[in-house]
Amino acid sequence: MMVLLYNLSIRFYHGLVLLFSTFNSKAxxxxxxxxxxxxxxxxxLNDEPRDRVWFHFASLGEFEQGRPVLEKLKASNPELAIxxxxxSPSGYEVRKNYNQADYIFYLPLDTKANASKFIDLVQPQxxxxxxxxxxxxxxxxxxxxKIPLYMISAIFRPxxxxxxWYGSFNREMLSCVTMFFVQNKLSGELLNSIGINNWIVSGDTRFDRVYENSLQPKQIPLIEEFIENKKILIAGSxxxxxxxxxxxxxxxxxTDWKMIIAPHEVDKAHVENIMKLSGDRAIRFSELEKSSAKTKYQFLIIDNIGMLSSLYQYGTVAYIGGGxxxxxxxxxxxxxxFGLPVIFGxxxxxxxxxxxxxxNRGGFSIKDFNELKDSFTHLSSNPINLQQSSSASKNYVKTNINATTIIFNTLGI
Structure with a gap:
């Protein structure tokens, strides 16, 4: 019965996306x-003889999370085809030309026929x-x-x-996993509670990825011109x-501060709304290169996807969206x-x-404008507060790296 309902939900989802595709660019x-x-x-694929390993990511965030494992596997086994x-399109469209993977596709919808056909074609090891x-x-x-399936940075909540009691269908999916590399001990204990013991605490591979990125970030000369040695509040996603x-x-x-806003959605209507709110003090990134007075603007609106992880190197404080x-x-x-204190909803x-x-005092949650103003003032008005929170953020990341190494040591690859 549950499989039937699941199949119907997949078909309903497909129909809904098909309907939305007439007016929604992402759909x-x-x-x-x-x-x-x-x-x-x-x-x-064209019957290529190399062994293949399949990595699946929901979207861009999960790609960044699994990326350290993929790249380490490729570096240590260059003969493998990844x-x-x-x-999601927000992952595929940004990373469809990623050079560490040999083949990049959309995942066909999860029907029994699609799953069988896809695995027949890919034949992953x-x-x-x-x-x-x-x-x-x-x-x-x-x-x-009997193809080994591994979950990277798995996390569970009660x-x-x-x-x-009604989760037998969901538990059946868990029983298909060869090994769970969980982020924390609580996740492993929850798996134990339902009789699943094939897990190990590896931590979160995102720490490895963001730490590596902070060591060698991509330089963006246009951003450097815009900031003009000012302090920067970066609003991410x-x-x-x-x-x-x-x-x-x-x-x-x-006058010492500027703001860079990188919205989660960069569709025309959203970007134009931000520009309207910001008035004549704002400029889009796509227009920045043409401007002869880059430093006069207080707001820079990022109207593309993929820059955010590099932008943080220029920040003083970060606000993270979605809260x-x-x-x-x-x-x-x-x-x-990058050692930025982070504020969020x-x-x-x-x-x-x-x-x-x-x-650790590297993060600050706010419920309204007054709390946002208080948190920002706490950081911006006192260099000691800013330095303490900056160090707390950076040290937190550094002390949680090496999940990728644990995964590889466990798998022996």
């Missing part, structure tokens, strides 16, 4: 990217999924073929269906609720790795790193 890419997908995969798939994406037909098909607080905050800035949404805050670790408690950054 349109979702559908277009999967058109003739199996013909495309077969043409690309097949990489994405569920090993499979790696990241964090918390579970697909019933892909997982059961891998198990039936509220998830896996640990409820912001949403309208965040921007409604951030723009008024700028009115409290001294006023149901899904919660976005990636705090990219900013923390109230919906953060299911993110262990945010909780721990607050405990």
């Amino acid at each position: 349109k890419l979702f559908i277009k990217g999967r058109k003739n997908i199996f013909k495309h995969i077969a043409l690309k 097949v990489m798939t994405f569920f 090993k499979v790696f999924f990241t964090k918390y994406e579970y697909w019933f037909h892909y997982f059961t098909e891998l198990k039936s073929r 509220s998830q269906p896996f640990f409820k 912001s949403w309208p609720d965040d921007e409604a607080l951030l723009i008024p905050l700028a009115q409290t800035f001294s 006023f949404n149901k899904s919660g805050i976005h990636n705090t670790l990219e900013a923390a790795a 109230p919906n953060y408690k299911k993110f262990a790193e945010a909780v721990e950054l607050i405990a």
Whole structure:
């Protein structure tokens, strides 16, 4: 019965995305990217004789999380062919030309026929999924073929269906996993509670990725011209609720500060709304190169995807968006790795790193404009406060690296 409901939900989801694709660009890419997908995969693979390892990522964030494992595996086994798939266009469209993977595809929707056909074509020797994406037909098909399946940086909470009386269908997916590399001991104990013992605490591979990025960030000369040696508040992955607080905050800035806003969604309407809120003090990144007076602007609006992890090197303080949404805050670790204190909204408690950054005084949660102003003033008005929070953020990241090494040592590869 549960399998039938699951299959119906997949078909309903596909129909919904198909409907939205008539007016939503992201949904349109979702559908277009999967058109003739199996013909495309077969043409690309073309019976190549090399062993293949399959890495799947939901979107861009999960890609960055699993990236250290993928790149270490490729470096130590260059003869392997890496097949990489994405569920979301926001991951695929940004990383479709990533040079460490040999083949990059959209993941076909999770039906029994699709899972069987995809695995027939790819024939992976090993499979790696990241964090918390579970697909019933892909997982059961891998198990039936005895293909090892590993979960990288897995994390579990008691509220998830896996640990409820009604969660037998969800638990069946967990039984297909060869090894869970969990972020913390609590996740392992939750697995124990349902009779799953094939786990090891590796930590979170995101720490490895953000730490590595902080050591060799990509330089962006246009940003360097814009900042003009000013202190910078970087708003990463912001949403309208965040921007409604951030723009008024700028009115409290001294002349020593500027703001860079990298919104989570960079569609035309969203960027134009930020520009409208910011007035004539703002400029889009796409227009910055043409400007003859780059330093006169107070706001820089990033109207592309993929720059954020490099932007943090230029920051003094970071605001991380999403904390006023149901899904919660976005990636705090990219900013923390550069030693930036991080401020975010109230919906953060299911993110262990945010909780721990607050405990270490490297992170600050706010509920409204007044709390945002207080947190920013605490950091901006006293160099000692700023330095202490900066050190706390950077040290937190540094003390949590090496998850990738633990994974490789465990697997013996």
